[in-house]
Amino acid sequence: MIIGIDLGTTNSAVGIFRDGKAELIPNSLGHVLTPSAVSFDEASGEVLVGLAARERQSTHPDHTATAFKRYMGANRVTRLGKRDFTAEELSALVLGRLKADAEAHLGEPVTEAVITVPAYFNDKQRKATRRAGELAGLKVERLLNEPTAAALAYGIHELGNESRFLVFDLGGGTFDVSVLEIFEGIIEVRASTGDNRLGGEDFNDILVDEFRRTAGKDISEKDRTDSTLRERIRVAAERTRRALTENPSATMSIVWKDKAIERQITTDEFEGLCTGLVNRLRDPVLRSLRDAGLRSEDLSEIILVGGSTRMPVVRKAITRMFGRFPANAVNPDEAVALGAAVQAGLKSRDVALKEVVMTDVCPYSLGVEVAERGPGGRIIDGIFSPIIERNTVIPASRMQSYFPMQDNQRELILRVYQGESRHVVDNVPLGEIKVPLTGGRAEDGATDVRFTYDINGLLEVDVTVMKTGETRQLMIVDDDVAAAPDFEKRRAALAALKQHPRDSDAVKTVLARGHRCYEDALGDTRQFLGAQITQFELVVEGQDPREIEHAIGQLTAVLDQFEGQTWL
Amino acid sequence: MALDDGSIWRTLGIAPTEDATDIRRAYAKRLRSVHPEDNPEDFSELRLAYETAAGWARLSGLRSIEDNLQTTTTRRPVTTWTSPEAAPFPQGRPPSVETLTIDQMLDELSIDEWREPELERLRQDLAISLRPPGTPQERFAALQRIFCSEAMKSSRLYAETEIWLALLLRGHFQETEALIEPSITFYAWDRTVEGYRKSPGDRVLQRRDALNLRDAVNRPGHRLHRAFVALERPFLDSYGIQYGLTFGLHRRVGELIATVDCNPEFESLLDRGAVAWWRRHLRGPGRGPALFLGALLVPVAIAKLATSSDYSDYDGMTFAFIWFTALAGYLLLLGATVAVTHYLRVSSTPSGSWIEELGDAAP
Numbered sequence: 001m002i003i004g005i006d007l008g009t010t011n012s013a014v015g016i017f018r019d020g021k022a023e024l025i026p027n028s029l030g031h032v033l034t035p036s037a038v039s040f041d042e043a044s045g046e047v048l049v050g051l052a053a054r055e056r057q058s059t060h061p062d063h064t065a066t067a068f069k070r071y072m073g074a075n076r077v078t079r080l081g082k083r084d085f086t087a088e089e090l091s092a093l094v095l096g097r098l099k100a101d102a103e104a105h106l107g108e109p110v111t112e113a114v115i116t117v118p119a120y121f122n123d124k125q126r127k128a129t130r131r132a133g134e135l136a137g138l139k140v141e142r143l144l145n146e147p148t149a150a151a152l153a154y155g156i157h158e159l160g161n162e163s164r165f166l167v168f169d170l171g172g173g174t175f176d177v178s179v180l181e182i183f184e185g186i187i188e189v190r191a192s193t194g195d196n197r198l199g200g201e202d203f204n205d206i207l208v209d210e211f212r213r214t215a216g217k218d219i220s221e222k223d224r225t226d227s228t229l230r231e232r233i234r235v236a237a238e239r240t241r242r243a244l245t246e247n248p249s250a251t252m253s254i255v256w257k258d259k260a261i262e263r264q265i266t267t268d269e270f271e272g273l274c275t276g277l278v279n280r281l282r283d284p285v286l287r288s289l290r291d292a293g294l295r296s297e298d299l300s301e302i303i304l305v306g307g308s309t310r311m312p313v314v315r316k317a318i319t320r321m322f323g324r325f326p327a328n329a330v331n332p333d334e335a336v337a338l339g340a341a342v343q344a345g346l347k348s349r350d351v352a353l354k355e356v357v358m359t360d361v362c363p364y365s366l367g368v369e370v371a372e373r374g375p376g377g378r379i380i381d382g383i384f385s386p387i388i389e390r391n392t393v394i395p396a397s398r399m400q401s402y403f404p405m406q407d408n409q410r411e412l413i414l415r416v417y418q419g420e421s422r423h424v425v426d427n428v429p430l431g432e433i434k435v436p437l438t439g440g441r442a443e444d445g446a447t448d449v450r451f452t453y454d455i456n457g458l459l460e461v462d463v464t465v466m467k468t469g470e471t472r473q474l475m476i477v478d479d480d481v482a483a484a485p486d487f488e489k490r491r492a493a494l495a496a497l498k499q500h501p502r503d504s505d506a507v508k509t510v511l512a513r514g515h516r517c518y519e520d521a522l523g524d525t526r527q528f529l530g531a532q533i534t535q536f537e538l539v540v541e542g543q544d545p546r547e548i549e550h551a552i553g554q555l556t557a558v559l560d561q562f563e564g565q566t567w568l
Numbered sequence: 569m570a571l572d573d574g575s576i577w578r579t580l581g582i583a584p585t586e587d588a589t590d591i592r593r594a595y596a597k598r599l600r601s602v603h604p605e606d607n608p609e610d611f612s613e614l615r616l617a618y619e620t621a622a623g624w625a626r627l628s629g630l631r632s633i634e635d636n637l638q639t640t641t642t643r644r645p646v647t648t649w650t651s652p653e654a655a656p657f658p659q660g661r662p663p664s665v666e667t668l669t670i671d672q673m674l675d676e677l678s679i680d681e682w683r684e685p686e687l688e689r690l691r692q693d694l695a696i697s698l699r700p701p702g703t704p705q706e707r708f709a710a711l712q713r714i715f716c717s718e719a720m721k722s723s724r725l726y727a728e729t730e731i732w733l734a735l736l737l738r739g740h741f742q743e744t745e746a747l748i749e750p751s752i753t754f755y756a757w758d759r760t761v762e763g764y765r766k767s768p769g770d771r772v773l774q775r776r777d778a779l780n781l782r783d784a785v786n787r788p789g790h791r792l793h794r795a796f797v798a799l800e801r802p803f804l805d806s807y808g809i810q811y812g813l814t815f816g817l818h819r820r821v822g823e824l825i826a827t828v829d830c831n832p833e834f835e836s837l838l839d840r841g842a843v844a845w846w847r848r849h850l851r852g853p854g855r856g857p858a859l860f861l862g863a864l865l866v867p868v869a870i871a872k873l874a875t876s877s878d879y880s881d882y883d884g885m886t887f888a889f890i891w892f893t894a895l896a897g898y899l900l901l902l903g904a905t906v907a908v909t910h911y912l913r914v915s916s917t918p919s920g921s922w923i924e925e926l927g928d929a930a931p
Contacts, residue, residue: 183592184592184593185596186596186599267833296793297787297789297794298790299790299793300790312833315831315833315834316834316836316837319796319834320837323796323797324792324793324795324796324824325792325796325824325831347605355600357599357604359599393615394604395604395611396615397609397612455608
């Protein structure tokens with residue numbers, strides 16, 4: 001059984017294709033979305049994942065990690081308590097939890113998965129995601145681009161029609177645009193582009209900055225760097241941003257040192273603050289349309305994916321860009337996971353999907369570093385020469401010939417890069433290959449470089465020296481993941497972490513939320529919440545499942561009254 | 569993997585063609601057996617063949633457009649005139665007036681010494697020289713010279729400009745823009761002057777807006793987009809652009825207005841006047857009371873007419889009978905009209921989902 005996983009910046013979800021349709025698998029709390037948050041509980045030595053962890057974000061900022069997908073592929077470690085985690089290890093913990101949820105739901109072990117990544121994730125970020133999957137004990141059958149997944153979820157119902165549509169995917173931390181076409185039952189990605197450092201979190205940051213600038217005077221210089229305060233403002237910003245979706249104005253408020261600090265913000269004000277971010281949405285859209293050779297009038301539908309597209313600011317910008325109101329064709333939170341499940345079904349050759357073929361593209365250009373002879377014989381090096389251009393349909397194989405710069409050159413160094421910039425320094429280096437030459441005249445030293453990019457995004461470079469017929473090969477692949485010396489060790493270390501048991505997740509979650517609310521409250525409310533929490537803890541110690549369930553409902557009702565319903 | 573002509577068509581499994589649809593269909597058919605996951609090498613070959621063939625098809629399409637362009641230009645060569653001998657419209661000119669080229673007339677106009685009657689004559693001459701027969705291009709070129717001349721700056725051509733612009737707009741070229749802009753800035757038409765008489769360019773500007781809107785709405789593209797365009801820009805009732813809009817677009821506009829009702833924040837993106845106009849338009853004129861009154865009055869009038877002739881001896885009963893017959897006829901006619909209108913509306917409105925409309929969206 002292959003499962004489809006949407007590993008998101010804010011939320012993750014897992015789905016499966018069976019009985020001819022894709023469905024999402026609920027977690028232990030009965031939600032289909034699991035927050036991508038990991039928290040380390042010092043007291044019990046357990047690792048919490050999901051909503052319980054997210055609730056601890058403002059109460060235990062030093063022990064909780066969220067939005068770590070933004071550091072995927074970077075050498076940045078997050079310290080939770082005494083232990084260091086990389087982004088891929090944290091992702092592995094989330095994936096492991098999703099896997100456990102799927103196993104509990106399906107009643108059989110799950111070992112294979114399709115995991116989605118933002119289309120504009122570069123090679124390093126993709127590899128990190130794949131490694132995270134392997135660390136969680138999942139064989140990653142395919143890394144699927146998120147907008148492509150959303151398009152699959154949508155397109156599977158529209159196969160009979162010829163249409164061209166655009167997927168606008170603004171998630172918690174990444175932004176992708178894909179232009180797709182359906183014809184003759186084939187789903188073809190025409191162009192794909194994006195910005196992998198733009199998402200809902202950036203909109204939060206804007207609110208955080210604004211709050212610090214205007215309401216922050218009440219906070220002393222010394223406290224400003226405090227991590228608890230930072231997390232509290234961040235949570236307040238998230239809440240305010242969600243409130244602004246519904247209401248014309250919202251109040252951003254935090255409790256710090258027993259004092260409430262508030263800042264009223266209106267939709268218009270927020271829109272003004274976001275102008276810069278909204279402008280950044282524009283370029284990828286224009287580029288993808290240009291690459292696909294379409295005008296916005298030709299598109300039959302704009303599909304919005306990702307929770308951030310619910311923001312009125314973003315929707316307005318989209319409306320202006322495309323000259324139409326976007327349609328709510330899919331559920332922006334669930335489409336990607338459903339698409340991943342469809343892909344899992346395609347992968348396992350489900351009979352219901354026999355006739356469906358999907359082709360994807362490589363979203364960025366791949367090439368090598370070359371030198372050019374400029375005016376006056378001056379050598380300019382560090383120039384990028386693309387071999388596979390962006391938006392080439394994959395799998396693809398392209399070849400180009402290069403010559404040595406000098407006569408009697410003994411060696412050719414080919415550095416492989418990925419990106420669009422003319423200068424390689426601005427692109428992402430992928431690897432290097434050295435080819436020995438026999439010397440002689442430069443014109444005779446033709447060397448063919450063939451790039452083969454397969455459907456999983458693995459690049460193979462073949463170099464052939466024409467004169468000698470000698471070939472060299474460079475595999476820019478990550479099949480060495482499992483073979484890497486410390487991999488097993490890391491996996492064992494992760495597995496050794498004591499995971500919080502699934503069945504008491506609900507207790508842990510509501511308790512974490514209670515503690516957070518307690519810290520956010522003042523005066524009598526605080527007293528009251530404290531009493532409620534104590535009572536709840538007593539019930540939990542009693543270990544009577546029915547009473548615990550009842551108490552959970554009661555405490556949740558109290559907390560809902562205090563701060564409004566919790567969000568996912 | 570160099571592909572020659574033959575191997576491309578062999579790979580696609582069809583005879584050589586320049587029809588993009590056939591090529592696409594062949595590709596789709598072959599793709600089922602050459603799956604990108606199982607057979608990457610054959611797939612990239614197929615893809616290459618498809619892209620090459622599709623490229624040729626596009627090229628041949630371009631070539632045929634080019635050919636058409638060439639034939640049109642040879643059929644109707646564009647003439648340019650530089651000397652008085654090659655003056656643009658010799659036969660359109662009344663014989664009584666001495667022959668001057670446009671340039672000469674413009675020079676004359678820019679001299680300050682003229683009295684009003686002579687000025688009037690010169691202006692008329694200019695206007696005549698702009699009349700047909702002359703291709704729109706020729707007229708356009710002549711106007712361009714007028715607009716760039718010194719005489720224009722001396723504002724002696726004030727009243728005429730508006731008429732000329734309106735004339736040009738009727739034929740509406742893209743290039744008209746180039747003429748409108750300088751005149752607008754020159755006369756400051758875009759600024760309303762307090763206590764001044766009605767801005768002369770108002771009508772021209774309005775007309776230009778209306779034409780722009782009509783162009784934008786009638787441009788090929790998806791209906792959702794066109795409907796949005798129709799709601800986005802300001803226009804006045806009197807423009808009459810609604811004639812260019814189809815029933816299908818009406819429905820789209822209705823949907824958009826419904827969206828706005830649900831999401832008030834979008835209201836700011838649309839033109840309030842346009843939305844209000846469309847609301848009224850979609851609701852239709854209030855015909856109810858008029859029809860009811862008609863149902864009462866028309867039969868009465870008919871009955872009155874029928875019984876008023878001299879030689880008749882109709883009594884009250886006959887009057888009532890005729891009145892009834894006329895009423896029944898009137899109602900029948902009304903019913904038939906409503907049915908026919910409804911049928912037309914239904915048959916011209918696509919019934920399925922939005923996606924079925926793509927057929928007419930393709931450029």
